[in-house]
Amino acid sequence: GESVGLHLPTLSVQEGDNSIINCAYSNSASDYFIWYKQESGKGPQFIIDIRSNMDKRQGQRVTVLLNKTVKHLSLQIAATQPGDSAVYFCAEDYKGGSYIPTFGRGTSLIVHP
Amino acid sequence: DGGITQSPKYLFRKEGQNVTLSCEQNLNHDAMYWYRQDPGQGLRLIYYSQIVNDFQKGDIAEGYSVSREKKESFPLTVTSAQKNPTAFYLCASGRDRTYEQYFGPGTRLTVT
Numbered sequence: 001g002e003s004v005g006l007h008l009p010t011l012s013v014q015e016g017d018n019s020i021i022n023c024a025y026s027n028s029a030s031d032y033f034i035w036y037k038q039e040s041g042k043g044p045q046f047i048i049d050i051r052s053n054m055d056k057r058q059g060q061r062v063t064v065l066l067n068k069t070v071k072h073l074s075l076q077i078a079a080t081q082p083g084d085s086a087v088y089f090c091a092e093d094y095k096g097g098s099y100i101p102t103f104g105r106g107t108s109l110i111v112h113p
Numbered sequence: 114d115g116g117i118t119q120s121p122k123y124l125f126r127k128e129g130q131n132v133t134l135s136c137e138q139n140l141n142h143d144a145m146y147w148y149r150q151d152p153g154q155g156l157r158l159i160y161y162s163q164i165v166n167d168f169q170k171g172d173i174a175e176g177y178s179v180s181r182e183k184k185e186s187f188p189l190t191v192t193s194a195q196k197n198p199t200a201f202y203l204c205a206s207g208r209d210r211t212y213e214q215y216f217g218p219g220t221r222l223t224v225t
Contacts, residue, residue: 009153034212043203043216044156089155099144099210100171103155 012110019077021107023090026071030092034101035064035075039086047075047088077109085111116140119204119217126198126224134189134220136204145187146205146214149173156203162187163209191222198224 013019025033031052036044048059050066050073057064063076073090087108091101117138126132138145144163148156158171162181176195181187187206191198201221205214 032212041219043205043219044214045216046213049212093212099207099212100158100161101212103157105153105155
């Protein structure tokens with residue numbers, strides 16, 4: 001089975017709200033976690049990554065939080081916009097710095113104007 | 114205009130035929146990857162190459178083959194041995210030792 005999973009397959013929010021996309025992982029040896037965004041009909045786009053020795057990392061309008069105690073990862077998007085509508089994938093590298101991530105199934109984010 | 118291109122966008126083949134999917138990048142990236150994506154699923158790694166003339170099997174390599182004769186190109190052949198070839202295929206490239214992969218637009222292959 002997959003070692004990366006998601007709590008919610010679909011998340012609907014109103015434009016301007018903050019979004020939180022969750023991801024559970026099962027491999028405590030994972031060293032890196034990555035978030036990708038995939039718009040319909042396109043290839044995924046890298047958003048942000050975080051190393052296992054960090055708890056939080058911020059990017060432009062996004063924040064990734066890592067809770068190693070409960071093996072949980074989240075992506076927070078501030079002031080969600082219609083252009084944020086996409087499928088979001090979390091991925092992990094549990095092969096010791098192989099730089100080959102294993103992807104989860106994805107969460108669909110729908111932003112209503 | 115730098116980027117990664119895949120062609121064609123849609124491809125139709127009869128069962129039993131081999132088919133080759135093209136992937137080209139002009140980003141000067143050392144590493145290239147092929148993934149398969151099925152509806153409602155994440156990406157699964159087929160093959161990857163971290164340097165010219167070398168490639169490694171991913172998690173689902175059976176029924177597929179690749180070559181890496183040039184840095185810019187990493188074609189994927191879906192052979193007749195692949196039992197369920199109908200899928201969305203994504204190619205990616207990246208700088209060595211980074212997690213930031215740049216994906217192409219994908220090729221949707223339908224085999225009937």
